Amino acid sequence: IQLTQSPSSLSASVGDRVTITCRASRAISNYLAWYQQRPGKAPRLLIYTASTLQSGVPSRFSGSGSGTEFTLTISGLQPEDSATYYCQHLNSYFPGFGPGTKVDI
Amino acid sequence: QVELQESGPGLVKPSETLSLTCSVSGGSFSNYYWSWIRQSAGKGLEWIGRLYSSGSINYNPSLRTRVTMSIDTSKTQFSLELTSVTAADTATYYCARGVVVPPTIYFDSWGQGVLVTVSS
Numbered sequence: 001i002q003l004t005q006s007p008s009s010l011s012a013s014v015g016d017r018v019t020i021t022c023r024a025s026r027a028i029s030n031y032l033a034w035y036q037q038r039p040g041k042a043p044r045l046l047i048y049t050a051s052t053l054q055s056g057v058p059s060r061f062s063g064s065g066s067g068t069e070f071t072l073t074i075s076g077l078q079p080e081d082s083a084t085y086y087c088q089h090l091n092s093y094f095p096g097f098g099p100g101t102k103v104d105i
Numbered sequence: 106q107v108e109l110q111e112s113g114p115g116l117v118k119p120s121e122t123l124s125l126t127c128s129v130s131g132g133s134f135s136n137y138y139w140s141w142i143r144q145s146a147g148k149g150l151e152w153i154g155r156l157y158s159s160g161s162i163n164y165n166p167s168l169r170t171r172v173t174m175s176i177d178t179s180k181t182q183f184s185l186e187l188t189s190v191t192a193a194d195t196a197t198y199y200c201a202r203g204v205v206v207p208p209t210i211y212f213d214s215w216g217q218g219v220l221v222t223v224s225s
Binding site: 031033035041042043044045048049054086088090091092093094095096097098099100 | 138149150151152163165166199204205207208209210211212213215216217218
């Protein structure tokens, strides 16, 4: 399964609504997660099974989609959201990651 | 709150073996799949493999011939060995905790990562 993300990078302002898309090469039901990686840090789980918010993650993050197209939305962008965002397909025997979307504030 | 910490050499010579250990503290060690994931500029995030406390192991097919993972439940540690390394194996290596809800896995806790450079 190959994952693509669009856009590869974007620039937005504090308070904006931002949407990132992840597309899978074949249908994967809702088996998708999203991670945030700030510079010099490890990835942090934001969302799993496409739309379930990980404990402790702010509610401005939301996920949707199923099949081959998924979106991560940040509603009300904050300065600390400057990071690269990755999607991951959840195949338990061979998980894979998308190439990432860099978000600049 | 679970914490993961990678340890091992930051420099490995070409053709030699890369060895890393991940120490886990806090939380249960028995109910998760423990994984290694690496990140390089050229290939992004790449899953290397996973193992369970029972010894069940799965590797990335592209690395299977060079990878060995092991686990020591008494020390709550797990390890990675990657043989015959080349410059292409230069990356930041992360250990991570995998939550498996069949047929899915996602990674809810990560170590801080260790940069391993392959160079003579």
